[in-house]
Amino acid sequence: MAGIVLKAVYVTGQKERQAALYKACKRRAACGLSRAAGLSAAVIAAAAFLFVAPAVSAGDKPAESNQKQAEKQSILTEARRNLQLSTERSAAYKAEVQALSQDQKRLSRALAAAAGKEQSYSDEIAAGLEHLHVLAQQQQQQQKVLTARQAETAEILAGLEKLGLSPPPVIFVRTEDRRQSLQAAVLLGALLPQMRAKAEAVQADLAALEQLELAANEAQEHLRQAREKQADEHRRLALLLEEKKRAQRQKQQNLQEEEKSRKKLAEKVQNLQDLLGEISKQTASPGTGAAPGQMQIEVPFSTLRGLLPRPVAGRRLAGFGQTVGGKLSQGEIIETAPAAMVLAPAEGVVRYAGRFRSYGQLVIIDAGENYYIILAGMAQIHVAPEQFLLQGEPVGSMEKLLLADKGGFMVNKAAPQLYMEIRKDGKPVNPALWWAATRQKMRQAGQPQ
Template sequence: MGPIVLDLSLRRSACLALAALLVAAGPAASQVEDPAALAEAARDARQAQLEDVARAIALTDERLAELRSEIDALDQDRGTLNQTLIDTGKRVQALETRIGETETRINALVRSEDAIRASLLAQRDVLGEVLAALQRIGRRPPPAILVRPEDALASVHSAILLGAVVPDLRKAADKLASDLNQLVSLKNELARERDRMQEDASKLAEDRARVEFLIAERQGKRDASAAQLAEQERRAGALAEQATSLKDLIARMEKEVAAAARAKAEAEAAAAKRKEAAEIARTTTPPKSLGESDRLSPSVSFADARGLLPLPASGRITRRYAEDDGLGSRSEGISIATRPNAQVNSPSDGWIVYAGPFRSYGKLLIINAGDGYHVLLAGMDQINVELGQFVLAGEPVAMMASPKLASAGAVDIVSTQPVLYIEFRKDGNSIDPAPWWAATDDEKVGG
C-alpha cells in the first residue's frame, strides 16, 4: 500500500501546483509575447493603480460641509487658528510619510509576486513531467505479490524504479505547491496593504481640506487690501525679471517692495527686542521650543533655533549641502524628493519677502528669519502665502507638483518625482542647514 498512498499524495501536490501555475500564468500563459515585456507592462499597470488609490479619493459635499462647520466653530483668535493649522500640517506630513512607506512595502510585495510567477512559468515543463509520470504509474500500478506470486520479479523492479523516481517527483511537486502557498500569502498581504493605503489616503484628503479651509480663514483676516497686494506682487515679478541672482533678488525686494521692506523692518525690530530681553534676563539656557502659536514675531532667534526646526516636507533627501550638484558645482542647499502634491511647511518663523517664479528655480519662496538669515524654498507648484505675511515654523505654505510638472533646472536633476530645494542664507551667503533640523525629523526623512 505504501507506493499507492505515495502516488495519491504526489497527485494531490501536483494538482495544487498545476492550479498555482494556471493562477500565476493568467492570460500571459496563452500568449507568445516576450515574458519580460509582459512583466513590465503588468508592473506599470499595478503602479498606475497604486497612484490612483490616493488620487481618486474625493470627499463628498456633505463631508466638506462638515469640515467647514468644524473650522467655523473654532475660536477665531490668532493662536487657535495657527495652532490648528500647524497641528493639521503635522498630520498631513505624517500621513504622507505612512503612505510612502506603504507604497514601498507594496512595491516589494509586487516584486516578490513577479518572481514567484516567473518561477512557476519556468517550471511548466517540470510540472508536465510530474503529471505524466503519475499518469503512467496510475495506468500500470506495481503488481501485488500475494495475488500473483509469479510477478514477484516485476514487483521488485517496480519498487526499485519507484524508489529512484518518486523522491524527485515529490520534490518537484512540493516545490510547486510551496510556490502556490507563497503566492496566495503575497496576494493576501497586498490586499491588506492596499486597504491600509486607501484608509490613510482618505484621512489625508480630509486633512488637506482642513488646511485649505484654515488658510482661507487666515487669509480673510489679513489687513492688506487685494488691490495693494496685487500691485506689490506685480512689482515683485518685475524685480525678479531684473535680478541677476538670489542675493540680488532679496536685496531688491527688501528695498523696493513695501511689503518686503516692512517685513525686513519687523524682523530687525523683533531681533532688537529679543536681544534687549536676553540682556535683561542674562540667560544662556538654550530654548526648548520655538514659542507659543499666537506669536507675531520669532520668540527665538534663528541662530538659537538649532536643533529645533522641522523639515518642510516628508520625503527622501537626495542631495545634501556641498555635495556635487551634477553640474560641476557644489550644492548650496539640500534637495528632498517628495510625494506628488506633497504639502510644504515653513521650516522657520519669519516674514515672506518673495513668493513667485524665479528663473530656473520654479516657484520660489523666500522667508526673512531675522538677524540676517533667509530661508529659501523652491520647486513648488502652488504657494499659499502672501508678501509681508508672518509665518510660523511648521505652518503649511505651499504644495509640490505632480510628477509631470516636476522641475529640474538649477534645483535638481531631471526627475519624474517632485523635488523640494531648501537653502539657508546668512548675510547673503549660503550655509549648511544640517545643524538646524530637529533630530526626529532628520532621522525620519533619512539620507
Template sequence: MALAPGKRRGLWLAGTLLAALSSLPLLAQSETPAPTAPPAAAPAAVTPAAAEQPATVAAPTQSDLEAVESSLSLSQQRIDELKAEIAAMEGDRTQQNAALIAAAQRVKLAEIEVADVETRLSDLIVAELEVRGRLDGSQAEIANVLAALERISLNPPPALIVDPDDALGSARSAILIAAIVPQLRAKAESVTADLTELTRIKTAALAEEATLRANHAVLEEEQLRIATLIAARKQGIGVRTTQLAAEEQEAVALAARASTLKELVDSLSAQVSSVSEAAAAADAGLDPDLPVMTPEAIQLALANSARTEPAIPFGVARGYLTMPANGVNVLDYGASDGFGGINHGISLVTRAEAQVVAPADGWVLYKGPYLNYGQIVILNSGQGYTMLLAGLDAVTVDIGQFVQMGMPLGTMGSRTIGRTVTTNAGADQPTLYIELRQNNEPVDPTGWWATPTQSG
C-alpha cells in the same frame, strides 16, 4: 503492477496541491495595484532645466474648494463636519494658526506612513514572485513524474504468477515506484509550505493595502481642512491694503529684473522695511550676543500660535528648524553642481504632490515663478537670515504674510519642476531645493534641522 491505495492517495494529494497553484491571484495583479517602493536615491548633479515657467498660484477660492471637494472620496457628512469645525474658528486667528500647523503635521506623518507601506508592499510583491517561481518549477517536475506514473498504471507490468519470465521487469518497476513516491511526497510537502507562505503574503498585502487606504483618507481630509482654513484666514484678513498690494507688484517686478538668486534676495532685502515693519525691527535689533535660551523656553515660545513675529531669534534656532517636506536628500550643501562650482543648498526628492511647510518663522519676501526654479518662496526670518524653497508647483501664501514654523506654504507637483536632479529615480520625481542664507551669503543648513523628537 497497479499502485497501492496509499500511493494513489499520495499522488492524488500531489495533484490537488498542483491544482491549487492557480487558485491564488498574483498580488501584483490584484484589484488594488500595489505601488512600487521609492527607489534609493544616489548623489546627483543639479543642472538648470529649460522648463516653462508655471503661473503664480493664488490662495484657494470658493471654486477651488469645490474642486477639491469633488476630487475627494470623503462622505458629504464628513465634509460638512469639517466645514462646521472651521467655521467655529471664524475670526480667531490664533486657533486657525494652531489648526493649520496641526493639520500640516498630520499630513507629514501620513506621508511618511504611506511611503513605508509602499515599501513593504513592494517587498511583498518580490517575495510573492519568488514563491511563485518555485511553485512553477515544482509544478513542472511533479507533472513529469505524474505523467510517467500514469503511463505505468495504464500499461502495468504482468503479474509474476502470469508471466514468470518478466520477473526482472516487475522488480525494476517496483523499485522505481518505491524510490519515486517518497521524493514525490517530499516535493508535495515543499509545495504545501510554499502555498502556505503565499497565503501569508497575500494576507499581509491586504492588511498593508487597508493601511494605505486609511492614510490616503487622512491625506484627503487634511488636504480639505488646510485648503478651507487658508480660505477662511484670507477672508478674515479682508481687503489687502493699497500699500501691501503695491509692495507685491514691486516684488514681482524685482524678480523679473533679477538675473540671479543673489540679486533677487539683495533687491528684496532692500524692500524689507516696507514689506513688514516687524521684520525691519527684527533686523534693526540684531544683538550679536544672543540670549541663552533653554530648550524648554524655546519649545514654549514656538508653541505660541498667537505670535506675529519670530518666536525666537533665528541665531538660537539651530537644531529646531522644521524640514519643509518629507523626502530623500539627493544633493548636499557643497556638492558639485555639475558646472565646476558647488551647490549652495540641499535638494530633496519628494512624493508627488507632497506638502511643503515653513521651515522657520518669517515673512514672505517673495512667492511665485522665478527663472528655471519653478514656483519659489523666499522667507525673511530676521537677523539677516533668509530661506529659499524652490521647485514647488503651488503656493498658498502671500507676499508680506507672516508664517509660523510648520505652516503650509504650498505643494509639490507630480514631476520635477525647474532645477532637475538626475538620480536613479529619474528626472520625473518632484524635487525641492532649499537654501539658507545670512546677509545673502549661503550657509550650510546641516545641523539646523530639528530631530523627529524635537519637531514632533
C-alpha cells in the same frame, strides 16, 4: 486540504494536464501495481489529487450569481455610507474653520497641524506602495517555485503511468516474473517517498504564498485607509487655506503700495544676493519692535540646529557645495511628489513672495537674527508679504504637471523639484546642519546627509 488543492491549481494554471494525470493515476490504482510493492494505489491517487482542482458543478452557478449580487449590494452600501461620512466631515470642517476665522493665531496653528498630517499621510502612502511592490515580487517568486515543483511531480506521475501500462505479474510462474516484480517494488519504494516529500514541500510553498497574499491584502487595506485620511486632510487644508487667504485679502489694501515696491525691487536687482541685501536694508528683524498683539518669533533660529523638519518630503538630488549643471549649489535640490505641499521649516515673516528671475515662484522667510530661508520652484504660493508664519504652515505647493525648466538648477525633469537655501548675513550656509535626522528622513541619491 480543499483550499490547498484550489491554490495549487490557481498557481500552476495547467488544469487540463493535471486532470489527465489524475485520471491516469486512477487507472494505475485499479491495475493493482501497489500490491507488488506492498503499498496502496490510493496513496498515488491522493498525491496526484494535490494538483487537481475539483470540478465545479452546474448547481454552483446560481449560488455564485447570488454571491456576486450580494457583493455588489455591499459595495453600493459602503459607497453610500462613505459619501454620508464625507458630507458630515466637510460640514464639521467648515464649522471649525468658521470658528477659527476669529483668531488668526489659532488659524495658523490649525493650518500647520493639518499640513503636517497631510505630509505624514503622503509619507505613509509612499512607504505602503513600496511595501506592496516588495510583496508582489515575493509572490511572483513563490509562484515560480510552485510551478517548478508541479513540473517535477508531473514527471513522477508520468513514470508511474508508464509502469501501470505493463504491470508485473502477480503470480510468480517464471524467474523473469519474480525479477520484474522486485524491480517494480524497488521503483515504487523509491518514487512514493519522493512523492510524499514533494507533496509536503508544495504544501509548505502554498502556505507561504497564502501568507504573502494575506500580507498584500492587509497592505492594500492600510494604503486605502491612508489615502482616505489624506483626502479628508486635503479638504480640511483647502478650507483653512481659503480662510487664511480671505483674512489676507482684508489686509491687502494696506499692502498694495508695499507690493508695488516689491515688484520694482525684483525688477531692479540682478540676483538673489542683491535681493536679500535690499530686503535686509528695508526691513527690521521680526523678533524686535513688533506691534502689540503681533505674533513674534519665540525661539532664536541659531538654537534650532538639528531640530527643524525639512520643508518637503522627497529625495535629495543635490546637496550644499555640489556641482549642478556647471554651477556650485548653494543649497539643496529635493525631488518631490507632484502637488506636494511645501511647509515653513521655522517661524518667521514672509519678506518676499512671487516670481523672481529664473527661480520661478520664490518665497523668502525672515527667521530672525539675520537668517533667511529661501524656497524656490513651487507652482503655487499660499503666503503673502509680511505674513507671519508658524513652523509647519503651508508656504506653497509643487507642480501637478511638470514645466520645462527651473533656471538651470534642476538635475532632471522626472518630477517636481524644490530648491532651498539658508543664508546668514547674506551668505549661504549648509541647510543640512538644521534638519532633524529622525524626522522626515530623505531618500538619498548617492549624496551624504
